[in-house]
Amino acid sequence: MSAAPAVVLDGLQVRYGPERPWVLDLDHLTIRAGERVALIGPSGSGKTTLLRVLNGYVLPEHGHMAILGRVIDPKRPRETWPQEERLRVGFVFQDFALVERATVFQNVLWGRLGRVRALPSLLGIFPRADKFAAMRAILEVDLRDQAAQRVDTLSGGQQQRVGIARVLAQEAEVLLADEPVSNLDPVLAEETLALLATLSRAHGATLVMSLHQPALAARYADRVIGLRSGAIVHDGPSGALDEAAVRRIYRPDSSATKAGESAVKEMVDG
Amino acid sequence: MADRRELGLAYPRPTLQESVARASGVVLLVVLAAWALRGADVQLDKLQTGLPRLGAFLGRLFPPDIDAATTVFGATVETLQIAVAGTLLSIAASVLLGILAATNLTPVWVHQPVKWLLGALRGIPLILLALMFVTIVGLGPFPGVLAIAFHSTGMLGKFYAEAMEGARRGPLEALDSAGASWWQRIRFGILPQVAPDLARDTLFRFELNFRDSLVLGLVGAGGIGFYIQLYARGFQYAKVATLTIVVLIVVIAVEQLSVAVRARLR
Numbered sequence: 001m002s003a004a005p006a007v008v009l010d011g012l013q014v015r016y017g018p019e020r021p022w023v024l025d026l027d028h029l030t031i032r033a034g035e036r037v038a039l040i041g042p043s044g045s046g047k048t049t050l051l052r053v054l055n056g057y058v059l060p061e062h063g064h065m066a067i068l069g070r071v072i073d074p075k076r077p078r079e080t081w082p083q084e085e086r087l088r089v090g091f092v093f094q095d096f097a098l099v100e101r102a103t104v105f106q107n108v109l110w111g112r113l114g115r116v117r118a119l120p121s122l123l124g125i126f127p128r129a130d131k132f133a134a135m136r137a138i139l140e141v142d143l144r145d146q147a148a149q150r151v152d153t154l155s156g157g158q159q160q161r162v163g164i165a166r167v168l169a170q171e172a173e174v175l176l177a178d179e180p181v182s183n184l185d186p187v188l189a190e191e192t193l194a195l196l197a198t199l200s201r202a203h204g205a206t207l208v209m210s211l212h213q214p215a216l217a218a219r220y221a222d223r224v225i226g227l228r229s230g231a232i233v234h235d236g237p238s239g240a241l242d243e244a245a246v247r248r249i250y251r252p253d254s255s256a257t258k259a260g261e262s263a264v265k266e267m268v269d270g
Numbered sequence: 271m272a273d274r275r276e277l278g279l280a281y282p283r284p285t286l287q288e289s290v291a292r293a294s295g296v297v298l299l300v301v302l303a304a305w306a307l308r309g310a311d312v313q314l315d316k317l318q319t320g321l322p323r324l325g326a327f328l329g330r331l332f333p334p335d336i337d338a339a340t341t342v343f344g345a346t347v348e349t350l351q352i353a354v355a356g357t358l359l360s361i362a363a364s365v366l367l368g369i370l371a372a373t374n375l376t377p378v379w380v381h382q383p384v385k386w387l388l389g390a391l392r393g394i395p396l397i398l399l400a401l402m403f404v405t406i407v408g409l410g411p412f413p414g415v416l417a418i419a420f421h422s423t424g425m426l427g428k429f430y431a432e433a434m435e436g437a438r439r440g441p442l443e444a445l446d447s448a449g450a451s452w453w454q455r456i457r458f459g460i461l462p463q464v465a466p467d468l469a470r471d472t473l474f475r476f477e478l479n480f481r482d483s484l485v486l487g488l489v490g491a492g493g494i495g496f497y498i499q500l501y502a503r504g505f506q507y508a509k510v511a512t513l514t515i516v517v518l519i520v521v522i523a524v525e526q527l528s529v530a531v532r533a534r535l536r
Contacts, residue, residue, distance in 0.1 A: 055447055087449030097440030102462045110458045114449015122457050163444075170448045 004069030006174050006206035007031040007054060012063035014049055014230075023049045024060070024230045031206060033068075033173075036197060038217035038238070039210040041227035042250055047210035050227070051176045054208065056086050068173060087114040090172025092196070092209075094179040096159045100152040104143055104162050107151055109134040111166035137168035140199060157188035164196060168203065175200050177209035181216070193220040214246050334515060335508035342497060342513045346520055349493035352411050353480040356418025360479075361472060363423045368430025369456060374442075375434060385431070391424030396482055400491040411492030418479050418486075426475050433467035434460050466535040473528040480524050484517060 007029065014024035024046040031037055039047040052058040054067065059074040066072065068088055073080040090111075098107050112130045113121060120126070138147050141161040146154060151162060160180060167175055177196060181189035193209075197220045200207040211217045217224045218238040226234030226249035234245050247264050274281060284292070370376055371384040399420050403413030442459040450458065461468075487495025494517065501509040 057443070057447075083449045083451075087447070089447070091444065091447040093440055093444060095440055097438075097444040099441045099459065099462045101465070102458075106458075106462075110445060110450070111448045113445060113451075113454045113458065118451055118454060122453055166444065166448065 004033065005030050005066075006033045006035065006068060007208070008064075008066040009053075010064040012053070012060045012065065014046075014053060014058060014060045022230050024053065026050075026063075026230075026232060029225075029232065031208060033206055034201075034204055036200060036207040036220070036222045037209070038221035038224045039208065039227060040212075040214050040217050040224060040249060041233075045227040046230040047227055048178050049230075051091075051178050051208065051210060054174070054176055055089055055091050056081055083114060087170060088172060089174045089176060090167030090170045092160070092163050092167055092175065092177035092180050094182055096156075096163045096183075098151045098159060098162055098166075101150060103148055103150055104138060104154070104165075105134060105147045107162050108137050108165045108169045111137070111169035114170070133171070134165075134169045137165040140168055141165045141195065155188075156184050157192060160184065160188075160192050161195065164192075164199065168199065172205065174206045174208065177207070179210055179212060182212055189216065196220070214241060214249075217241065330507040331511035331514075333508065334511035335506070336512065338501075338509040338512045339516065342494065342509075342516045345487070345494040345497050346516050348411055349483050349486075349495075350480065350520065350524075352414045352418060352483045352486065352493050353476065355415045356483065357422065357472065357476045357479050359415065359419035360422040360426050360475070363419065364426035364430050365468075367423065367427040368434060371427060371431035372434040373431075374437070374439070375452075375456065375460070381431075385428070388424050388427045388431075391420055392428070393424070394421070396421045397485065397489060400486050400489045404490050409490040409492075414483060414486040414491035414493060417491060418483055421482070422475050422479050425478075426471060429471040429475075430464075430468055433464040433471065436467075437463045469535050470532050473532050477525055477528050481521060 008031075009026055009029040012024060012026045012029075013022050015022050039050060041047055049058055053060055053065070056072075056077060059077055061074070063074070064071070065074065067081075068085075070085055071080065099110070102110075109126060109131060112126070112133060116126055116130055135147070138144065141164050143158060143161055143165065146158060151159060154162070160183075163180075175196070180196065181192050184192060193216060196207060196209065199205075207221075209221070214224070218241045221238050224234065224236065224238050224241045225232055226245065228249055234241075234249050236245070243264060250264065367384055367388060371381050371388060373381050375381075376384075396417055400413060400417040403416040407413050407416070437460050441463065442455050445455050445459045483493055483495075484498070485495045487493045487497065488499050490496070494513065497513055498510075501507075501513060
């Protein structure tokens with residue numbers, strides 16, 4: 001990859017309140033532009049926190065971070081990471097985070113709020129170019145026939161596609177997805193991840209997603225990062241994710257039960 | 271069969287502390303009732319001995335004086351206009367104050383004082399507000415509109431704030447990550463979510479406003495209240511009867527309309 005790395009983190013430490021334990025304690029992490037990365041690890045391992053740091057929702061207490069070549073000072077987020085820069089990073093949510101009473105088109109169009117002039121938008125007036133971008137994104141996720149429908153009339157899989165269309169309309173260069181398919185059935189989960197992988201490649205965007213199933217991570221990412229207790233315990237190409245690696249990420253202690261053993265096997269075989 | 275000894279354990283029972291708390295609750299309620307009934311001079315036998323006089327009172331209402339209908343109808347329309355104008359003014363104020371009072375939208379040093387302000391508005395009796403505005407702007411329906419607007423903002427602003435506080439966080443975060451400003455997040459993340467709640471609250475408040483504005487005329491702030499006092503003090507009970515019938519019809523009509531609209535919101 002040519003351009004600056006999408007993400008560079010160094011000595012990053014995050015916790016929710018002073019005196020609390022570190023939720024995230026990373027030595028170093030670089031994610032190249034255009035890479036597709038899956039974060040896996042047990043609940044509470046820091047996957048979501050890492051994604052929220054990359055989105056600017058959670059600020060690290062210590063450490064250096066650069067997003068898309070821009071150095072960000074966590075002590076002065078507003079100055080070093082203004083809104084118009086932050087919107088180069090888009091977020092796809094586990095629970096879709098859509099305005100359910102609004103239509104598909106409105107939800108996707110609102111992905112452009114940071115790119116339009118504020119006052120006309122508040123009156124409901126959007127430039128033609130922005131409406132065009134929203135519609136194009138809707139076509140890309142194959143929701144042409146649902147564009148005018150209210151989101152609460154759609155299925156879960158369709159709703160997550162609206163969420164994906166929204167970050168496409170936002171023209172985000174880094175796509176963060178927090179458990180994007182954990183609310184979907186297995187077939188829809190595969191379809192949705194395939195769509196995310198395809199679209200991020202088509203747009204040259206970097207994809208960083210947290211996933212519950214190592215098998216899905218191996219299938220839809222180029223690189224799999226395993227987190228445990230806020231630290232990186234595995235980092236490698238998705239082909240290298242074998243049973244031993246999964247065991248190391250999820251069950252480092254030797255007291256693994258029989259049920260745990262077969263679960264690990266299943267996770268890898270998927 | 272159903273012998274708990276088979277299970278080898280006792281059924282969970284309330285602790286002594288829970289039992290004591292429950293018993294003291296009942297005692298407290300009894301004491302409270304006794305205190306209120308004595309203090310407010312509630313004597314049911316008075317009601318019984320006085321019952322025959324009710325017949326005489328109702329008899330004087332009949333037949334209703336139809337001649338008064340046009341006057342009464344005009345005043346009722348004015349009351350309705352006061353209620354509509356007051357509610358509209360209150361909506362504007364309540365949206366603004368509701369946003370400022372919502373704990374998820376403003377810092378504590380903004381929403382806490384605004385919540386206090388709304389509480390104070392609710393606390394002032396309507397009739398006092400009406401008297402105040404009659405003093406300021408003179409007699410007529412206008413002080414009535416102002417009194418209704420101020421009074422109902424106390425409640426409507428609180429309801430709007432609570433509706434917005436109940437909005438899901440997800441869409442707000444999503445719009446924030448798309449670069450939306452504070453106003454844009456409220457306009458696109460909050461308002462579409464809570465619109466049916468705001469409409470329901472507003473219609474309910476309008477029903478209350480209409481009934482509240484019936485009494486405004488008592489202090490010269492326009493509407494039907496003026497005739498209520500005029501006829502009642504002049505012992506013109508036949509006209510009072512007409513007035514009651516007209517008011518009853520309009521109140522029921524307004525409520526039915528409001529209920530029908532609220533049922534359609536989703």
